Amino acid sequence: MNSSRLQHLIPGLVIFGLAAIVTWLSFTQEPASSFLFPRIISIAFIGLAAWNLIRAASGLARVGAGISGAMFANIAPGLVVMLVYIFFAAKALGFYVASIIAFFAVYTLYDPAPYSSAKDWFKRALVTLAFMAIIYGLFARLLEVQTPRGFFI
């Protein structure tokens, strides 16, 4: 089995597993009248998931290039920042402080400019603060959205 077929097989299996759980829940939960429409959906869902899985297993599912190791390596640092930012920092530190850190981190991690240049570090900090000032003006002042304050604001 080549890596492309294996790559398509894994999401195929995951989706089939999900469809199986949805079907099982739709036909076992009570009251049945509340699950009539989900039952119809689940039948179509599991049928299509099975078809997709068979196509993936037989190597017919060729649409989509999948995720290469190089692509994942590029995404990984940004993804870690995203996960920490959304699931932890935003509430713990407050939206604005967490956003400043997340914006600066993503910008710095993916900025092709050299890390040795003080001018580029200054530019990154300036762009971050300018962008966050706009976000603060928009959400805190104009729309008056109350955000979690956390340790800071």
Add this chain to the structure above:
Amino acid sequence: MEFLGYFGGVFELKSLLLLFGGTIGGLILGATPGLSPTMAVALLIPFTFHLTPTQGLILLGAAYTSTVAGGAVSAILLKIPGAPANIATALDGNEMAMRGEGARALQLSFLASGVGGVIGVLLLIFLTPVLAQWALQFGPSHLFWIAILGVTVIGSLDSKSFVKGLLSGCIGLWLSQIGYDEIQGTERFIFADALTGGIHIIPALIGLFAIPQVLDMLAKGRSKVAIETIEVPKYSFLDSLRELIASVRALSIGTVVGSIIGLIPGVGGQIAGLVAYDQSRKFSPQRDKYGTGHAEGVIAAESANNAMVGPSLVPLLTLSIPGSPTAAVLLGGLLIHGIFPGSDIFDKHPQVVWTFINSMLLGQILMVIFGIYTAAWAARIARVPMPIMAAGVLVLALFGSYSVQQSMGDVHIMLVMGIGMFVLEKFGFSAAPLVLGLILGPIAGDYFTNGWMIAAAQDGPWVYFFNGPLNLVLIAMVVASIAYSFWSNMLQGKARKADREAAQ
């Protein structure tokens, strides 16, 4: 001519400011490669919460119109279509820009967009009430089949794979059932506290459209993508206007093709531009010049993709079936403001709907004016470095999804759905059918339950849902849409196989 009575609402100060802001912002967002019109409209929806429904829809309508036209700027000047709808524009537009005729190409593109757009909105004005009157005959069973038709049409057309398109639609339908069943008062598929209130459409839209684009940008790593800068010497506007009038054949073909394709649910602007370009080339005595920087190519493509905008809202407003992925997001915008599309939309919300449609008419004209004068500026903004854009969209996604219900659960759902969609997209799935399933699921579910209760008191569900000429016509349309997608997918598969064999 009822619409004329509601023009006053468009000229209120706040409405006008929103129309101006939405048009200019949409042009800039449209010109920015990597930010699709669908994502731009999805990110704007949270801002409309603080506006009246009319004002919110004016902002979304202006953004929808101008992002499609704005995509031509980067297509012409950078050869990077700002949106899929502008792929055909890049073919001749960029060649013109390389010859130093960038200003001419941009002016022709905005003028053609304006003409196509105005005619498209006029179709929206005159066709929608007719279709709405016709839709008055529909009962719950018909509306159920229409909702299913909406999912199958867009689910199968906006995806590279027939199975994966329909599967995406099914996932969306299932996600829409999570939460409390209001009729029975029971929980359905609540696996986590954040899901107790169901999946709110706005965080879902932001996650499904914005997060995959952020991850796509990050996937390029720390690469320094050099974007060639093209000088744009000035060009006489009157000369462009004369040239547009002289190119009436390309303009007519583009407008007619765009309007027809817009009326077909799910097809969208990408196909409108390419089909119009192809048809215009076939009917042109100068067909050999297409692809070498021929103005007619730009005119046909741009008039088509903007003529598509108005008609794409006809099935949306009357039957809840969006004509394009962006129209699907707009449907979410309507629903959160309590506007439920259907046969009675003009009776229940005439002020909101007519003011919205009128604003789109005025928006087309503003789009031409602002487009021509801000094109060069927009192109400069389009060169914003990728890391800034990725970081900015991420922060906006957090604030946008939180501001809807002030719920961290919504933010978590947004990110989880976004990462999931990114992975699915890499394996050939598409966000548009999933979103449509998510939006149409509750509508289909409610009509199904209502129909089921009526059927229980009459001849039973089989007779109620599968009998009667209208039910049969709608079921035939569902089957035909699936069969057509299957057939076209087979043709695409054969073409891909032939390409692979030719490459070997």
